[in-house]
Amino acid sequence: MVPTPSADAPLGTPIAAPVPALAAQDVLFDRSARTTWRLGFDRWAGWLLPLLFLVAILPILDLVWYISKTAIPTLTWEILTSFNYRTVDALGVPIVSTVEVLALSTAFAVLLGVFGGIATAEFLSDRSAGWVRVSANMLAGTPSVVLGYFGFFTFCIYAGWGYVMMAGVLTLAFFMTPYIFRIADLAYTSIPRPIREAAYGSGTRPHQYIVKVATPIAFPQVLNGIFLAMAIGLGETAPIVLTTTGSKILPPNLFAPVTYMTALIWADFSSPSGSGGYDVALQCAFLLVVAVVGLNILVRVISARYRKRLEGLYQ
């Protein structure tokens, strides 16, 4: 099939139009317009999409910077530690009250949440556990203002307590419960199956398994959930504002008014404290940001170490 030059053609006449030589890179890399566009789009996406991180990072940096910038110059050691209610700006009372309220509601929430999580993970069938998880997610998805109304109606009005610390504590505890519940459930469900089977196979009773086998493994993550719920509860405003009223002294008992820091921010925002502008609100906000960010970092560290430990269990 190879065409041979005819005899009468002069020597050296080309047989056919010469085929342009293909460079190696054109064979390997498609240089059509479409592919150029595809590759260019991908490259631009690689540069532009990460810039969206700025949308998340810049506001948070600005928020932390603004709050620190305005709060730190006015925040003295005396303000932080003074319990003197005659000096308007002393923060000793709100800080200690906040710690008290948060500790009490964490105690209630741990009582409800951890046992609930263990029961869901260990005793319930898959189907009923699924329903229980739906209910926990429903509670976690309930807007905080609704929980505040629930506390207001139930404790302040029906129970006749009025705006007191106990109402705030219980409402906040109910708000924090589902978070602890879900993480306790997750922690006990995600214990490696071989460990579980070894324990039951060697004859432990369920309560022995929970106390001696599962809890030592799951404890860090449960602790994690508790810190997380504390961070969420610490920043919550509506459940407290709707169920308690402010006070200038530490609550002498559980059925006395109490000042929570977020409620103080809201109060100072609604009626700024005279010449000081929003000083009190900004100081409280600064302390809250420090506490919340600290708790979040703690959660992250514990969670990372826990994951490493859980991976170690498989080896």
Place this chain on the structure above:
Amino acid sequence: MEQTPAPQDPEGREPLPPPSSSGPSAPAGAPRTRPPILRTVGRIVPFIPALVPAAIVAAIVYSLLHAAGFSIALHNWRTWQISLPTNFGWEFFGSNWNPPYSWGIAVFVVGSFLTAVPALLFSMLIGLGIAIASVAYLPRLVTRFLDPFVDLLAGIPSVIYGIWGYLVIAPYFGTVLNPYLYEHLRFVPGLGGTMPPSSGLGLPVGIFLLTLMALPITTLLIRDSLRSVPRDLWESGLALGATRWEAMRRISIPHAKGGIVSAGFLGFGRAFGETVAIAMVLNLVAVYPTNFYGGTATIAAEMFSILDSAYGNSQFLAALSEMALILVVISLAVNVVGRLFISRLSATEIAGL
């Protein structure tokens, strides 16, 4: 339910056989150590703590119904006559809100959607972009440094967002952004009309704050569902010559569709129920906004800021608790539907969402 993490060990979950005294080794007529009633109680008691969340939800709904005078209820279950708010009649869904005289909450419902829907739209777009960048484009070293910022966004208390929005963002919007938009984009419907207020309080700041607050939940859920796409699929896409964008667009995103839809639902639930920050920046007024810069009120924010004036007035409290019930129904529905699409939420549960 699809969302139960399928644990394949039913034998590990069932209570073990009763103690050895009643086991097969015991003689047939031997007395049992525990009477059957105690054993039944012992079987039931461990389940009780699991009912706590359901009990709290039920208590919330009951207390609100009680405060509403049971006016929103199934009136006659035989004929399925549902009596909608009989305290106020159908005017309750009208738009005339003038508390001691007329009760119409349509303004707040519209306000809630007007703030939550744009915020959800923005946070979904931004969250999708961040998630794609974090999963497909950035090296692991960089994302390990950048991702915590998004999580941190979820941790900031909303009252602090509110005060920052009021003191920093609103003045900026009021003096720079809104006048600019008003001057140059007046022909766009909604951006013209009455002058934007110089305080800047109103819809734009509300939408901005809600976008920020819904951003972590959308970003985390989308990122998780994109990460959980099997690596084989992604790599075979690349091996067939797809660019990373194409592999993302044609393989990962279709595979992670459920997670992305649920991110939308849960982000909407978050934005819809947000209270304090909105109450601080929205310049609460019970009117429909005439243009983009106007102030309005949402259900949650109005409920939060008005309770003091309702104290002691049972009709006012009934109206507020009916608003609360509407809020509960919407946010519970959104939450339950949103979670149907996700099988497991471990990472986001750790972030507290």
